[in-house]
Amino acid sequence: MPSAFRTCPATGRRIHLGAELLVKANAVVAVVSLLIGAIAALLLVLTRWQAVHLLPAEWYYRILGVHGMNMLIFFIIYFEMAVLWFCCTALLNSRPAAPRLGWVSFGLMFAGAALVEWMQWSGRADVLFTSYPPLKADPLFYLGVILFAVGALTVVGLFFATLVIAKREKTYEGSVPLVVYGAITAAIIAVITLLHGALIYIPTFLWSLGIIPEVDPEIYRMIWWGLGHSSQQINVAAMVAVWYMLAGLTVGGVVLNEKVSRSAFVLYVLFISMASAHHLLVDPGFGPAWKIVNTSYFMYMAVLASMIHGFTVPAGMELGMRLRGYTDGLFGWLRRAPWGDPGFSGMVLSVIIFGFVGGITGVTIGTEQINIIAHNTLRIPGHFHATVVSGTAMAFMAATYYLLPLVFRRKVAFWGAARWQPYLFSLGMLLLSMGMTFAGSFGVPRRHWDISFSQAPFDVQFNPAVDLVLAVMGIGGIMAVTGALLFIAIAVKSVFFGEPVGEWKTGTYVPGIPPGITNPPVHAANVDEINERLHGGRGFPGPTPGTMVLVFVFLGAFMVYYFTNWKLLSQLWRLG
Amino acid sequence: MLTKVHTGLDPVPGIWWKPAHRAEKVWVAIAFAWCMVLFAMMPLWHWKGGQNPSGVRTRVEPKAFLARTQAFANQYKVDTDRGVPVVAPPPGSEVYLTAMTYQWYPILKLVNGKTYRLHLSALDVNHGFSLYPVNVNLQIVPGYDYALEVTPNATGDFRIICNEFCGIGHHTMVGRVIVTDDAGNTLSDNRSARLGGVP
Numbered sequence: 149m150p151s152a153f154r155t156c157p158a159t160g161r162r163i164h165l166g167a168e169l170l171v172k173a174n175a176v177v178a179v180v181s182l183l184i185g186a187i188a189a190l191l192l193v194l195t196r197w198q199a200v201h202l203l204p205a206e207w208y209y210r211i212l213g214v215h216g217m218n219m220l221i222f223f224i225i226y227f228e229m230a231v232l233w234f235c236c237t238a239l240l241n242s243r244p245a246a247p248r249l250g251w252v253s254f255g256l257m258f259a260g261a262a263l264v265e266w267m268q269w270s271g272r273a274d275v276l277f278t279s280y281p282p283l284k285a286d287p288l289f290y291l292g293v294i295l296f297a298v299g300a301l302t303v304v305g306l307f308f309a310t311l312v313i314a315k316r317e318k319t320y321e322g323s324v325p326l327v328v329y330g331a332i333t334a335a336i337i338a339v340i341t342l343l344h345g346a347l348i349y350i351p352t353f354l355w356s357l358g359i360i361p362e363v364d365p366e367i368y369r370m371i372w373w374g375l376g377h378s379s380q381q382i383n384v385a386a387m388v389a390v391w392y393m394l395a396g397l398t399v400g401g402v403v404l405n406e407k408v409s410r411s412a413f414v415l416y417v418l419f420i421s422m423a424s425a426h427h428l429l430v431d432p433g434f435g436p437a438w439k440i441v442n443t444s445y446f447m448y449m450a451v452l453a454s455m456i457h458g459f460t461v462p463a464g465m466e467l468g469m470r471l472r473g474y475t476d477g478l479f480g481w482l483r484r485a486p487w488g489d490p491g492f493s494g495m496v497l498s499v500i501i502f503g504f505v506g507g508i509t510g511v512t513i514g515t516e517q518i519n520i521i522a523h524n525t526l527r528i529p530g531h532f533h534a535t536v537v538s539g540t541a542m543a544f545m546a547a548t549y550y551l552l553p554l555v556f557r558r559k560v561a562f563w564g565a566a567r568w569q570p571y572l573f574s575l576g577m578l579l580l581s582m583g584m585t586f587a588g589s590f591g592v593p594r595r596h597w598d599i600s601f602s603q604a605p606f607d608v609q610f611n612p613a614v615d616l617v618l619a620v621m622g623i624g625g626i627m628a629v630t631g632a633l634l635f636i637a638i639a640v641k642s643v644f645f646g647e648p649v650g651e652w653k654t655g656t657y658v659p660g661i662p663p664g665i666t667n668p669p670v671h672a673a674n675v676d677e678i679n680e681r682l683h684g685g686r687g688f689p690g691p692t693p694g695t696m697v698l699v700f701v702f703l704g705a706f707m708v709y710y711f712t713n714w715k716l717l718s719q720l721w722r723l724g
Numbered sequence: 725m726l727t728k729v730h731t732g733l734d735p736v737p738g739i740w741w742k743p744a745h746r747a748e749k750v751w752v753a754i755a756f757a758w759c760m761v762l763f764a765m766m767p768l769w770h771w772k773g774g775q776n777p778s779g780v781r782t783r784v785e786p787k788a789f790l791a792r793t794q795a796f797a798n799q800y801k802v803d804t805d806r807g808v809p810v811v812a813p814p815p816g817s818e819v820y821l822t823a824m825t826y827q828w829y830p831i832l833k834l835v836n837g838k839t840y841r842l843h844l845s846a847l848d849v850n851h852g853f854s855l856y857p858v859n860v861n862l863q864i865v866p867g868y869d870y871a872l873e874v875t876p877n878a879t880g881d882f883r884i885i886c887n888e889f890c891g892i893g894h895h896t897m898v899g900r901v902i903v904t905d906d907a908g909n910t911l912s913d914n915r916s917a918r919l920g921g922v923p
């Protein structure tokens with residue numbers, strides 16, 4: 149009988165062939181969803197750019213729903229399923245638990261996604277991504293979502309079962325790696341999230357069939373956002389795990405302190421359960437005490453967790469570089485980093501834009517009173533495109549450049565283009581997010597077909613600056629979609645028509661294989677000694693002074709943005 | 725003793741619960757202090773600030789709310805614009821505004837610097853109240869009466885944009901609020917009102 153495992157020539161890990169097939173299948177469907185979502189994105193951005201105004205109203209709203217489901221649910225969750233399978237098998241040298249059931253759940257998710265696509269494209273679910281009742285879709289739409297969620301929940305269960313197998317069969321020594329630990333937190337949050345999904349979609353499904361007379365629209369909003377926002381926390385945990393993974397692979401980034409990084413992951417689990425409150429800050433169903441407590445739990449510990457990772461990830465890279473001898477000045481380690489490796493540049497861009505744009509805007513507009521000047525304006529999509537797309541999707545793309553040679557054993561196709569894809573995509577997304585954020589601050593609504601209000605009974609004149617920022621949004625959107633399509637072309641060509649990785653001599657540069665694989669960032673034999681030396685006798689800035697400077701720049705930007713918003717709020721009508 | 729140098733991909737042998745370096749401790753402490761500021765600003769603004777989304781919130785039958793709004797409109801009607809009554813309630817009174825696909829009913833005429841209690845609700849589905857160009861945004865949920873005390877701080881001819889998707893005609897749903905000075909002048913100078921601002 150042939151062995152169920154192969155040995156990875158690059159990393160020396162034992163990789164289970166059946167598990168690898170599951171990783172591949174989920175990743176491929178993720179990319180297909182990304183393609184549908186990206187085409188939808190192009191149509192949407194060319195409609196919201198009022199000077200172009202491409203789609204008719206009906207199709208604008210329909211495609212908006214398609215874009216939301218494909219990007220936020222299908223692409224992201226399929227990719228996360230691939231990440232979960234990869235972490236619990238390849239990173240732990242383990243076999244997967246019940247691979248057949250793994251395929252059943254893959255099939256369930258596929259059937260659910262197909263049902264949703266069918267309902268949306270045929271105009272039987274024009275209720276957008278959030279499907280707030282009393283807006284009603286065809287029952288098959290809700291059924292599709294439920295099937296998808298059940299499939300995903302089963303995969304999460306298999307992930308935990310595989311962890312038990314790996315532990316029992318002693319396929320690794322000591323505690324699981326930090327990256328797997330991050331994936332575990334993502335999986336725990338996924339359970340919480342998917343349970344919220346079941347709790348709200350099952351009654352809504354029954355209501356659409358006429359079995360239940362009504363679904364309270366406010367209670368729906370509360371529980372639905374337990375799914376909608378918590379699922380973003382899965383993305384954050386998975387993304388941070390990918391950051392740690394790529395930091396290790398590309399520059400030999402180390403874990404400064406396991407206690408600090410792991411505690412930060414635990415904070416994600418403990419402090420997100422009612423994250424839905426961020427979406428209900430100007431809702432009539434809840435009082436101020438409920439809103440304040442449930443957005444912050446008095447302490448904003450989930451924000452603290454992200455601020456900790458925002459330090460430990462770059463600091464780990466800085467220390468990793470310094471340990472390898474790049475010690476000149478404050479930022480020598482950054483200058484000498486492999487900026488031409490898309491796995492590295494994509495990950496760094498993800499960290500920067502997620503933190504500086506997504507994080508700062510999110511915490512600010514998620515403040516009870518500041519939400520008054522942000523709720524349902526374009527500031528909201530401006531924020532979450534910086535987190536989910538520039539952050540999570542970019543990190544997943546960067547990871548793909550490493551998964552292609554490591555899992556699919558193919559060279560990265562169009563290598564020259566792949567090297568600048570992260571820059572194109574990130575710059576485009578940055579412009580899009582900024583354009584949306586500024587337009588929103590002028591009061592431009594989200595989810596709106598026509599801000600020239602040509603068919604409205606009363607005229608609305610926006611500040612002329614709005615035309616300019618919407619053009620910035622449009623150009624950024626086109627750049628980002630081009631970057632996404634380029635990524636898809638690279639992924640599809642590599643997987644289906646790619647050149648096998650073949651053999652290489654360690655330390656050489658091979659076009660098509662990220663340098664972190666052919667020339668791995670190994671540490672010297674006496675690295676622990678060097679580490680002791682770097683840790684000792686440097687006083688406050690510690691072994692990573694460059695990162696210390698960067699995080700204070702971040703904190704300064706955060707404070708300025710946050711208090712500017714309070715200032716703007718104070719100029720409004722009195723309201724209470 | 726430091727943990728052996730390793731990346732996030734390596735399993736960690738032995739006990740990983742080890743003291744952090746001072747630099748990390750300092751950052752965690754500063755980040756935590758900042759999080760406390762983020763929290764404290766919210767209760768502080770309830771106490772000292774002028775803009776809070778609290779109000780008085782009650783459940784209401786959507787049809788009953790519409791009937792209440794119609795009675796209110798008939799009581800204080802002063803004019804009609806495009807078939808919608810223009811309503812000028814006395815300062816300090818209860819004011820009603822109903823959102824329905826795809827209309828805001830009625831048009832309100834308020835006096836600058838005077839306080840009203842504005843009741844918001846929806847007849848059918850969720851709508852979004854977005855006062856333009858002041859940029860006050862509130863969620864309108866059917867079955868819930870959201871009553872907020874409002875005090876205009878500028879005269880002008882304002883718009884209410886619906887900013888929650890409510891159906892295929894969502895983008896045509898625009899309402900009107902007029903704010904006059906004490907003498908009742910409808911000096912509609914929106915330039916004096918803020919045209920939106922920095923993010």
Ligand SMILES: [Cu+2]
Pocket residue numbers: 823824825826850851852886887888889890894897
């Ligand atoms: Cu509406």
